[in-house]
Amino acid sequence: MSEINSLPHFSLFIDGEFTKGVKGHKILSTNPASGKSWASFSGASEEDVNQSIVAARRALNDKSWTDINATGRGKLMMILADLIEDHAQVLGEIETNDSGKLIAETVTQTSYVADYYRYYAGLADKIEGSTLPIDKPDMHVFTTREPIGVVAAIVPWNAQMFLTATKLAPALAAGCTIIIKASEIAPCALLEFAKLVKKAGFPNGVVSVITGDAENCAIPLTSHPDIDRIAFTGGSETARHVIRNSAENFAVTTLELGGKSPILVFEDADLEGAANGLIAGNFGASGQSCVAGSRGIVHRSIMERLMEKIEEKSQSILVGDPLKEETHVGPLCTEAQISLIENTLASAKSQGANIRFGGSRPNNFHDGYYFQPTLVECLDHSAVTLQVEMFGPIMSIVPFDTEDQAIAMANDSPYGLGSGVFTNNVARAHRVSKKIKAGICWINSYRAISPIAPFGGYNQSGYAREAGLDAIHDYTRTKTTWINMSEKPMANPFVMR
The missing domain is CATH 3.40.605.10 (Aldehyde Dehydrogenase; Chain A, domain 1)
Incomplete structure (x- = not known):
């Protein structure tokens, strides 16, 4: 007392x-x-x-x-x-x-x-x-x-x-x-x-x-x-x-x-912008966002190069005290979120997913609810990390081969809040964004808001x-x-x- x-x-x-x-x-x-x-x-x-x-x-x-x-x-x-x-x-x-x-x-x-x-x-x-x-x-x-x-x-x-x-x-x-x-x-x-x-x-x-x-x-x-x-x-x-x-x-x-928002990256996309978009959509706000772009759907021909770029950029991400201006990723709000993440990652690995980096709590934090930014390479869209809203800094990436396949993956979710499309083809941007079943679609950007722009979703979002x-x-x-x-x-x- x-x-x-x-x-x-x-x-x-x-x-x-x-x-x-x-x-x-x-x-x-x-x-x-x-x-x-x-x-x-x-x-x-x-x-x-x-x-x-x-x-x-x-x-x-x-x-x-x-x-x-x-x-x-x-x-x-x-x-x-x-x-x-x-x-x-x-x-x-x-x-x-x-x-x-x-x-x-x-x-x-x-x-x-x-x-x-x-x-x-x-x-x-x-x-x-x-x-x-x-x-x-x-x-x-x-x-x-x-x-x-x-x-x-x-x-x-x-x-x-x-x-x-x-x-x-x-x-x-x-x-x-x-x-x-x-x-x-x-x-x-x-x-x-x-x-x-x-x-x-x-x-x-x-x-x-x-x-x-x-x-x-x-x-x-x-x-x-x-x-x-x-x-x-x-x-x-x-x-x-x-x-x-x-x-x-x-x-x-x-x-x-909530949501489980897709970010589609096509073969003609600017990799720098796409990497930043995926990082913003997954590691921004420590992944604790209803519009987190936690389903990275990437053209197979560029997937490895994009993951390497994300991994390179993520090496400079500073996990630490949220009261310090230099910190990029702070703690999660509750211990329960970490338990959900750990259990979900374990299930994903049993499905054959590959943890490219992260995947655990940081060694240098004995107190608080911290988790490392994590990249999960998924074999296909059935991976559990592509299904569960974890509310943490977990990015999952899965390959696609055709535009129709990418759209089908994007819409294969009970949610429909946010979405992103990275491409330099303006016609494709219009075509794909129209077919994605989500209330918001960012083109070559992610996680932008304004009082002027409506915010909301479809389906279970x-x-x-x-x-x-x-x-x-x-x-x-x-x-x-x-x-x-x-x-x-x-x-x-x-x-x-």
């Missing part, structure tokens, strides 16, 4: 106030770089969840929020964006300590996330309805868009500031209220972020930030009758539970799930589209208004007009 009381503590944010929760439940957070506790945070109870929803429902209809017009909401969001940018270093350091992500990425990504709020701030007063050319005489008919209501946003640990922005920004722009449920694995950055929400001046109850386990937090939140919309990012199995819970409230639900112009409409409902312009009273009530 003395240890938990001596560590930095992060509280829940409910109805404009920071609280340790009704039951005062404290949870330790582990620093993946050391494997030791570095902070504590409050875990929400069902009572806390209910309080946040009651506050959100009240705020949705309260004049303190409804009297702020769309332009005013945009101005509040601009203030929040500036605060995020100003506090990117602090938020980044907390996220790095909490999740093990590189400080170079957490600070940069948090700073860039501010632009998502600016983008949707600009859209806030551009949510338009329309006048309909109705086929009824003497009728004036128009549509308006209204806030969908109270939103539950379920956010994972691996890119929490980014994946919060893609939900919170359009929700606020549309005039909704929102409860953000941060992952209990590493929630501290979002609990700290709540301080900026309060400082920006949003009315109490408009935004709450909570965290906790499934039984006490996630299930009561996603099944509550006052939740109008659920925006979920996470794993497929958890998503199934969310969908079942939403049957209790019929909340509009969108899912942004979910069906949400976050970011981009259309995402704001997902946080609205369309109302159709009919006005009888005739001087005559309404006619026969038993005949539909």
Whole structure:
């Protein structure tokens, strides 16, 4: 008990106030770089969840929020964006300590996330309805868009500031209220972020930030009758539970799930660019990305040369302390990820796969959850490393001979989130990208994002589209208004007009 009381503590944010929760439940957070506790945070109870929803429902209809017009909401969001940018270093350091992500990425990504709020701030007063050319005489008919209501946003640990922005920004722009449920694995950055929400001046109850386990937090939140919309990012199995819970409230639900993304490298590709793309897609963020390009599908004629180039480049990759700017690959977030990787690699070797480099924990780290960047040479597409989402720095490469074969391999997956194509043939780039069943396709690049570009997948990668112009409409409902312009009273009530 003395240890938990001596560590930095992060509280829940409910109805404009920071609280340790009704039951005062404290949870330790582990620093993946050391494997030791570095902070504590409050875990929400069902009572806390209910309080946040009651506050959100009240705020949705309260004049303190409804009297702020769309332009005013945009101005509040601009203030929040500036605060995020100003506090990117602090938020980044907390996220790095909490999740093990590189400080170079957490600070940069948090700073860039501010632009998502600016983008949707600009859209806030551009949510338009329309006048309909109705086929009824003497009728004036128009549509308006209204806030969908109270939103539950379920956010994972691996890119929490980014994946919060893609939900919170359009929700606020549309005039909704929102409860953000941060992952209990590493929630501290979002609990700290709540301080900026309060400082920006949003009315109490408009935004709450909570965290906790499934039984006490996630299930009561996603099944509550006052939740109008659920925006979920996470794993497929958890998503199934969310969908079942939403049957209790019929909340509009969108899912942004995992992936096993293919990167296709054709014989005419620039090998330097392709090698960098594969490294970015697999070793960037220590491989802990839902769009990790962990299925390298490479033309047989260049496969050996490409693997040699990747191996050469990987010799200079520095595995180490995520708080150091020079580090390229930090620890994984949990011990369970390493166990999954080790078991999957063992199975792959029994199938005949060849570990070209890596394949184990580094010898020079006795603490923390580190794993070496690894290249797996696969005999064919049945290799287990090409099937299992490991969430670690594991690159698997398999050969192909024809374009049709490459496309078939790319689509031979239950997922469909990201994809990449490396080729200098523009016609092929268009042709192949059109045939790949994935929500995103990068050509001669990989792992680029923007608030302007929609992000989402096909199949078991979910069906949400976050970011981009259309995402704001997902946080609205369309109302159709009919006005009888005739001087005559309404006619026969038993005949539909």
